[in-house]
Amino acid sequence: MTKHLDILIIGAGISGLLAARELRLAGREVTILDKSKPGLESSWAGGGILLPIYPWRQAPAISDLAVASLKKYPGLSQELLAATGIDPEWYDCGMLICKNPDYQQAIDWCQHYGIEYRPASTELTEPFTSTYQQPLWLPEIAQARNPRLLKSLYAYLQQAGVQFIDNTDIRKIAVANRQVSQVETVDRKYTVKQLIVSAGAWTTDLMNYLLPDWPLDLQIRPVRGQMLLFDATPTTLPYMVLDGDQYLIPRRDGKILAGSTVEQAGFDKITTDNAKQQLYQFATELLPSLKNYPVCHHWAGLRPGSPQGIPYIGRHPDLENLSINAGHFRNGLVMGPASAQLLADLILERPTEIDPAPYSLTRPAQP
Template identity: 55%
Template sequence: MTTIPDITIIGGGIIGLLTARELTMAGARVSILEKNAIGRESSWAGGGILLPIYPWRQPSAISELVRHSLDIYPTLATELRESTGIDPEWSPCGLFISRNPDIERAIDWCERYSIDYRTAQTPSLDNLNCDPLNPLWLPDIAHTRNPRLLKSARRDAENRNVELLEHCDVQNVTVNNGRIVSLTTDRGERSVGHLIVSAGAWTNILFERFFPGLAAPDIKPIKGQMLLYDAPPDLLPGMILENDHYLIPRLDGKILAGSSVEQCGFDKSTSEATYHKIKSFAEQLCPALKRASIISHWAGLRPGTAHGVPYIFRHPDLENLSVNAGHFRNGLVMAPASTSLMADLILGKTPMLDPEPYNLLAPH
């Protein structure tokens, strides 16, 4: 690209990719700069459950993004599949939550956000060894196969002529008269129109390095480890959440088991202790998994904020700087609404939902 892109996005995860999609639909020319390969960090490592874990225990700012995203997902998945030929496998297989000491709160939340629920009629638990307490079945909750969602969103970006610069580490910025004028990367200097930082868990580091003294979002890396079983199809009636762990059945029978929540900086290594903890949860809950092999074990870094509410804002002190980051455990489910809100703010459109809770200065 020889001309200056209207929008430069740092970070090619799900947030960067879907933000680019929104902005190109409005006619903007967009570049994404990604220090590794596109879509290989947290967005790849996640489970893809399209509901927060116990959303009724979390701030309503999360539920608002979730509700809007749930409305967008079926159409988004269809459009991505048809335009790219890569199926993000949006699968509304339902979510069974076995233990709900706060069932009244859960029911109020489902009614408030129009989420279908059953307390009496649950799916068959034949293969499961769970210990239900006020069980809850949410038959319409879906998951997406996030690595495929990312491939599809990447192809979609290419089709929309988004410039994708991989292995391009953004190392510094030049600011002049309250505007960012250029970026220094390990692949050279780039002029900037408007800059969006969607660098997930790395967003804070970039702020500290690029904008010392400027008000910054508070985002920390929170490691999560997962296991993948090669299991026969139809072992589970849907996704299962028991206490803090879950099983997610993919369409081809593979089952994900997760996850850990660990604060250890930017260390992305896996550990044997966590492997055994997740394995023991999975095989206790679904004994048939003892006969299935574990074919993968990985870790990713969630972009954590104190209450899980992401930052989506235009910076008050730099007119051409915006941030869309800090989605913690819910970046896949919140991505469609959060990127649409970001685009509304940049394009000066009436926002689809109240942007205040996602502001830099809102209590997070």
């Protein structure tokens, strides 16, 4: 049996869900297919800080998407809450950055992108045991609680008429006349007007397996990250703290997330005692009061690593109705809304607010 679809998105993580929202708002009929349930991979596992780690040390292409998304999140969160009753817990608690050896570069970045900043006061730094180096306070930086944002977005899309095909693997993609003509699963075949692949860390392997005659060197690879969650109280930590390459994130209910590792472990999502001990030591040394609270959860996720962390967003160079939105590394939520809008603009042939060139599927390889 063959079913005809307007737009089919492979992958129900944050990138796929937000792209579905943009395209549905434009009046298109959207179906999302995933090998498991929506939002259960990297999108669920992240910390939810709505700022790249030290963005001034990263490519401008990351900042452009991140800052554009930062401006969209308050309205998006209100819209999702109003429509579904599920709070994504957007929370503008601010962020303390303990060590800034490149302080002037950080200030220049904040000024360029209009991000409020100030030197961190003693009151802000006092609770922590850190070797401070020109500590910086970013009062407007917010977070979202990944699982609740995804749950809210999923419910919103269901209400909006987006169709979901869960727990389904794709067996074959057929191509005719430089277009995807058919997508075949275990029990059904689909014809599509547009196909979007947002399969996170699995994107490269999926494309190579299903479209071997249309190769793309996307260089998206899995990067494991492990995190801990402390069952603390709401008064324990009122704002996010970044110390070196690790951080603490307080949720509204008081729980505190400590993250994260960056591991080359293939598609292995197991947690390790070594990572648990390392994260626990970091968290309790930085904030000694955490020793009073138990660890209530330890998990791992697979980030979609890409060269310089710059995602691939755009049309396939050879297949007219195939697009990609993947490879956001640690910043799927951070860059999500603006990435989705850019993808939708390209597919719908609308003017883009952000230059698409840095995200091209055929951009020059980076060292």
